[in-house]
Amino acid sequence: MNLFDIIGPVMIGPSSSHTAGACRLGLLAAAILGQEPVRADILLHGSFARTYRGHGTDRALAAGLMGWAPDDLRIPQALSLAKEEGRDFVFRPGDLGSMVHPNTACFQLTGADGRECRVIGSSIGGGQVKVTSIDGFAVELTGVLPALLIPHRDEPGVIALVSSILALHQVNIASMRVFRDNKGGLATMVLECDEGVPDNVVHQLETLDPVHSVRFVDRVV
Amino acid sequence: MRLDKLSWAAFVREAEAKGSDLFEFLLARAAGELETDKASVLARLSAMLKVMEESVAYGLTGVPSNSGLTGGNAQKMAQAFPRKENERFMRLLGPLASDAVLYATAVTECNAAMGRICAAPTAGASGIVPGVLLALRKHEDLSRTKLVEGLLVAGVIGEVIADRATLAGATGGCQAECGSGAAMAAGAAVYLLGGDGHQIDAAISIVFKNVLGLVCDPVAGLVEVPCIKRNAGGTVQALLAAEMALLGVTSFIPADEAIDAMERVGRSLPHGLRETAEGGMATTPTAQAWAKKYFAR
Numbered sequence: 044m045n046l047f048d049i050i051g052p053v054m055i056g057p058s059s060s061h062t063a064g065a066c067r068l069g070l071l072a073a074a075i076l077g078q079e080p081v082r083a084d085i086l087l088h089g090s091f092a093r094t095y096r097g098h099g100t101d102r103a104l105a106a107g108l109m110g111w112a113p114d115d116l117r118i119p120q121a122l123s124l125a126k127e128e129g130r131d132f133v134f135r136p137g138d139l140g141s142m143v144h145p146n147t148a149c150f151q152l153t154g155a156d157g158r159e160c161r162v163i164g165s166s167i168g169g170g171q172v173k174v175t176s177i178d179g180f181a182v183e184l185t186g187v188l189p190a191l192l193i194p195h196r197d198e199p200g201v202i203a204l205v206s207s208i209l210a211l212h213q214v215n216i217a218s219m220r221v222f223r224d225n226k227g228g229l230a231t232m233v234l235e236c237d238e239g240v241p242d243n244v245v246h247q248l249e250t251l252d253p254v255h256s257v258r259f260v261d262r263v264v
Numbered sequence: 265m266r267l268d269k270l271s272w273a274a275f276v277r278e279a280e281a282k283g284s285d286l287f288e289f290l291l292a293r294a295a296g297e298l299e300t301d302k303a304s305v306l307a308r309l310s311a312m313l314k315v316m317e318e319s320v321a322y323g324l325t326g327v328p329s330n331s332g333l334t335g336g337n338a339q340k341m342a343q344a345f346p347r348k349e350n351e352r353f354m355r356l357l358g359p360l361a362s363d364a365v366l367y368a369t370a371v372t373e374c375n376a377a378m379g380r381i382c383a384a385p386t387a388g389a390s391g392i393v394p395g396v397l398l399a400l401r402k403h404e405d406l407s408r409t410k411l412v413e414g415l416l417v418a419g420v421i422g423e424v425i426a427d428r429a430t431l432a433g434a435t436g437g438c439q440a441e442c443g444s445g446a447a448m449a450a451g452a453a454v455y456l457l458g459g460d461g462h463q464i465d466a467a468i469s470i471v472f473k474n475v476l477g478l479v480c481d482p483v484a485g486l487v488e489v490p491c492i493k494r495n496a497g498g499t500v501q502a503l504l505a506a507e508m509a510l511l512g513v514t515s516f517i518p519a520d521e522a523i524d525a526m527e528r529v530g531r532s533l534p535h536g537l538r539e540t541a542e543g544g545m546a547t548t549p550t551a552q553a554w555a556k557k558y559f560a561r
Contacts, residue, residue, distance in 0.1 A: 044423060044426045045294075045297055045298055045423070046297070046298065046305070046416070046419045046420065046423060047298070047308060047312075047419075048426070049384060049385050049419045049422035049426060049431075049448075050309060050312050050382065050384045050393075050415060050418070050419040050422070051312055051382055051383060052382075052383055053315050053380060053381070053382050053383075054380070054381065054383055054387065055378055055379070055380055055381075056374065056375030056376060056377070056378055056379060056380075056387055056487070057329070057330065057375045057376045057377075057378065057387060057388075057486070057487040057488070058388070058487050059383055059386055059387045059388075062378070062387070063383070063387070090485060093485060093559065094484065094485045096330075096331070096561070097329075097330055097331035097333075097484065097485075097486045097488075097558070098330070098486065098487075099330055099378050102378075114380055118378065119330075119378045168432055168434060169386070169431075169432065170383075
């Protein structure tokens with residue numbers, strides 16, 4: 044933690060996990076969709092489900108989905124402003140099971156172009172967040188650094204192919220993890236980078252044979 | 265990777281060894297850590313101080329909390345202070361401490377009402393540092409520049425606590441949140457009134473002696489009851505520790521070790537007393553009756 048993790052962040056109250064963290068989770072979910080959603084069905088789990096009204100968790104999640112920062116003074120009015128903008132955001136308390144972090148939301152998002160995405164993420168304390176699933180695939184994404192999500196066929200050499208293309212374009216990898224269900228099946232690479240990844244690099248990665256798709260998710264505030 | 269934990273005693277020692285002023289040493293360290301220059305660090309701290317002032321102003325308007333459980337006490341106290349018949353009561357704490365209590369209440373009521381705050385060290389304990397700093401400014405005629413320096417000292421103390429222990433109520437109970445806020449504010453107060461690094465060390469230790477074991481037991485899990493009163497109380501703990509340290513009282517236990525003790529106590533607190541709303545004030549009949557109605561809404 045640095046000085047401004049202690050004296051800060053500036054945020055709309057009342058809770059760093061249930062309000063500021065919820066806003067960052069909304070921002071990260073929208074970044075994964077690649078746009079601000081026009082429709083969102085959001086299931087709230089655990090403590091989020093119990094206390095979301097008192098903590099303004101629903102308003103903070105909506106604010107994040109609309110691209111607002113955790114210190115945006117409009118957060119208390121986020122639900123009515125979303126409605127005015129014609130966005131259809133629905134919040135439902137639910138249960139994702141006892142193994143899931145108590146401050147978790149499951150987003151079913153639809154963009155203006157019809158693109159859909161399902162994101163599960165948790166607010167893990169102090170405003171920090173972690174997305175653990177995208178469209179049913181296990182991942183781990185914090186939004187602290189720009190990241191590449193690459194579902195691919197699990198076979199030797201894919202990681203080398205991807206990292207060599209990034210090296211060629213001077214993109215430095217800060218961290219990397221691979222998630223897979225079974226050997227030789229579908230796996231997902233999550234690469235956190237020190238800088239944003241340009242579109243042409245994303246397209247080049249998409250042309251690799253074992254790669255199913257490439258999603259670039261920028262860092263969130 | 266750094267193996268040694270941050271240490272307040274080490275900071276004081278290093279500054280003395282270099283023959284450097286403690287504040288200049290801490291500022292240079294922060295600038296290095298943040299990969300920026302000293303002026304930018306001070307400018308950013310000044311912006312945080314401005315947010316704190318705005319939070320006080322908003323809290324003093326008497327806004328109710330989002331849940332309706334709390335709000336309006338800062339306004340009530342501000343209106344009661346100048347009344348002749350209350351003069352006697354105001355001597356209980358004295359004007360500086362009364363204002364610290366008032367400002368801390370205002371900030372935490374602002375927080376509960378979804379106003380904007382600076383989480384220093386956390387949202388739940390955001391009232392103590394501004395409470396003490398802004399009361400000191402009013403009564404000690406301190407410049408804004410000086411106040412920003414105090415905020416840096418508070419922040420560095422918070423960094424040491426975060427590194428050696430925790431600032432999260434869910435991990436260490438309220439001693440980790442309001443206790444840490446009070447230790448930060450106490451150190452800043454000692455600095456602002458001319459105390460040295462050793463006196464700051466004593467003040468930090470005295471605060472933890474007095475808050476060790478404080479549990480986190482929010483009614484219905486909301487950052488309201490007892491959090492707002494605990495922020496008010498935290499300012500008085502901070503001023504008590506600062507006054508004793510400035511008068512030359514030392515603390516037998518060094519600050520670093522007092523922080524380590526807080527960490528151990530936090531770990532041994534039962535789950536129900538670490539922000540789960542399953543113990544303490546949260547399980548009183550009054551709290552449970554209110555929570556039942558609130559969750560049925």
